[in-house]
Amino acid sequence: MRARRFLPNLSLLLAFDAVMRTGSVTAAAHDLSLTQSTVSRLIQTLETQLGQQLFLRQRKRLVPTDAARRYFGQISSALDIVQRASMSLIANPDGGTLTLAVLPTFGTRWLAPRLPDFLSANPGVSVNLATRFARFNFDAEPFDAMICFGHDDWPDARHLKLFDERMTACAAPDYLKNRPITGPTDLHDRVLLQLETRPGAWPAWFAGQGAAAPARPDGMMMDQFSMMIQAAISGLGIALLPDYLAQIEIAENRLQPILRPAVPGPGAYWLVWPKAKDDLAALKAFRAWLTATLSEAEHAS
Structure with a gap:
């Protein structure tokens, strides 16, 4: 059995969620299609049920307490789960x-x-x-x-x-035309585009070429391969891409492979x-x- 006093009515939680998200009772009331007085009453009822002050009243403003901020993080996630479950049931009941x-x-x-x-x-x-x-x-x-x-x-x-991830180094055709690469050491003075989550990728690629990686490669750090692809196409440097991505860009002649392709990666x-x-x-x-x-x-x- 779930203790009802620890399960506030959904209308109370929605009012609390709306005030926290929008930052004011007025905006929350508009968001929920309720009056400001109704939203204020729902917040007060929730505070009474929980036995906790969630907001400080300052010049007609509600300022959330630290407890309210912690509670909001958990309640927001719970409401998301309920919403996702309901959407899934409606979209696919059988x-x-x-x-x-x-x-x-x-x-x-x-x-x-x-x-x-x-x-x-x-x-x-x-x-x-x-x-x-x-x-x-x-x-x-x-x-x-x-x-x-x-x-x-x-x-x-x-x-x-x-x-397994296999890595292929690629660059734009014009980039390679102007600065041809004949061996791994040619990359030592080039801009090597890097991914935050693959710190060992370039050393693994150089090892796969039978060469040592530069001690401090000149490069730009990215957080997504899609960004790295666009940077390489724009001629900003050399991208090191998973082979399944590299093949798409190579087939479209947006990028060209460099030296040995599909080198085993670190994961x-x-x-x-x-x-x-x-x-x-x-x-x-x-x-x-x-x-x-x-x-x-x-x-x-």
Whole structure:
């Protein structure tokens, strides 16, 4: 049994959430289509039920307390989960739902073009996608799984390896025409574009060329491969891209490969999910589809 006194009415929580988000009772009232007096009364009722002062009244303004800020972070996440669950039920009442966190560029360039095949093979399943860069706690986030880069070392989780990362150095055709590269040492005085989450990528690439990396490479730091691709196309430097991304740009003649392509990188792509969701039907279907898709690609190559 859930103790009702610890479960405030949804209207109270929505009023609190709106005041915290908008910063004022007036804006919250407009957001909720209520009167200002109604929103103020709902806030007072919530404070009475919790036995905590959530706002300081200063010159007709509500200033949130530290307790209110902590409470808002948790309540906001809970309301998001309720909203996502309701949206999924409305959109797909008869099938399963898979809520997946993905790396931004992987999601748009590798997963999205293949998702129609999964949805066609699993018509009862709907997929929700959101981008994440770093690890998170599955207990605190509304995700069933994540496609991430790294190693199979998430705690209390299952791992399905998708493929190892292989890196190809690329540059714009005009860049290479004006500054040709004949060997690894030619890169020592070039701008090497780098990704924040791949600090060991360039050293691994140089090792794959049988050469040592420059001690302090001249470069620009990026947080997404999509940004790095555009920087390289614009002639700002040399990009080091996962081969599945490099091949797209090479085929379109926006970039050209440099020296040995597809050098093994320092990690792999994984599907990771909490052990508690092993038997989630939509996730099982997705794992089976990924395994089959990757097997077909391996045999085709």
